[in-house]
Amino acid sequence: MAESYPVLEGAEPFYFEGNSVGILVSHGFTGSTQSIRPLGEAYAAEGYTVCGPRLKGHGTHHEDMEQTTYHDWLASIEEGFQWLKERCDKIFVTGLSMGGTLTLYMAEKYQEIRGIVLINAAIEIPAMEPVLQLEGTRFLDAIGSDIKKPGVTELAYEKTPVQSIKEILPFMKTVKENLSKVICPALIFVSDEDHVVPPDNSRTIYNLISSETKEIYHMKESYHVATLDNDQQMIIDKTLEFIKKQL
Template identity: 40%
Template sequence: MPLLPGAEPYRHEGNEVGVLLCHGFTGSPQSMRPWGQYLAAQGLTVSVPLLPGHGTRWEDMQLTGWQDWYAEVDRKLTALTDRCERVFVCGLSMGGALALRLAAKHGEAVSGIAVVNPANKMHGIAVNALPVARHLIRTTKGVAGDIVKPGVKEVGYDRVPLHAADSLRRFLRLLDGELPQVTQPLLLMHSTVDHVVPPTDSARILGRVSSTDVREVLLEQSYHVATLDHDADRIFEESFAFFARLAPSVGKEGTATGG
């Protein structure tokens, strides 16, 4: 099945500091590529994978679940840790949840976490009906494209497969119990107005993790897909400063190898 234009994974071979960026539910690497390209321009090694079932058509996503999405980012993290001295994990929305689980499971192999509007739970009165509804209704309306900035579009599905949505519900519930295992430095950036993931999710995550080095940044000019919105430059700059503080070799002249 051909990929949607812009949904291709992105990879850049840079220095010994690696960054894994995870896109969101029904989205694609297109929402993370500008962030990845910014970090690549600073000399870092960058990996932005395409999650299974994403970037083609919603029918393909119907055949996947959270175990498939997590397995892919876990595999890419292992590849980065084999290649780099320090590795950071980042994510948007569900991608933020995936990044947090990577940190919980991999411990010291992950040097820090930077997430944007991370998801913590499914919201809405219909959520509890998902286990049954997914057998009766195949899809519901999409969640992609919550962006303030005029003329900017997110490459993602216009329908949400209920089978996948129920899998996400179960994953977020699992992750909530694992959040106390997250001890790494955490940069959490979230929009004050978000029509997909409410700010209460970020508050819950901040209250559950065991990290002591925590920075919270409010994004006041963006909606959910803030990596493509008015606050994108701030996200990129805040994350790079975060990585540079934790990995002193970042940004030093002569550390980049190009690629």
């Protein structure tokens, strides 16, 4: 189904052509590329080829998102991955929140991925479970902009479609069940205080993936959208360090 709303300013996908090392960067549920663009720009500045896809139904209007399934979101990521594959011989994937879920899915499916970077990745959000019983309610309150840094706002939807929550729950479950298939090096960032995704998700991921090389970093100065928060520079620095080690 065609999206019926224009893309919001700042929510456009981004592409930076660079060297033969590609980095795919994914935003999260109800969010937009605005939350990950600073990372993409920083990686591109180092010479890497970077792709930040706009997940279908995102960055437009919450009624658009309501019409999409998690298969649509996966298709958006796959498209970005293919764009990088045409240009690069080594690919890394990084994602925030549900972008982290998508990153894990890609690592489970494509074992040639050289490394993954997860930022407050989601594999289970118990607070969302009761939504499965909801009938007749189309939209709930927004979940975006969980940021500690004053004056910073995430470009995210002001409402969360109930139908979309009914999509992300089974998707997270599938990804969690297949975590042992992840074998590539993994760098995991987790905020100690996160009002969207329980921080214990990151520990579970760390424990269940099969990667021999894996590190977990705790962020004390950021909430959920750490990519726009106080730890942004630390995420960029540690990610660049991590990628150099895997090349």
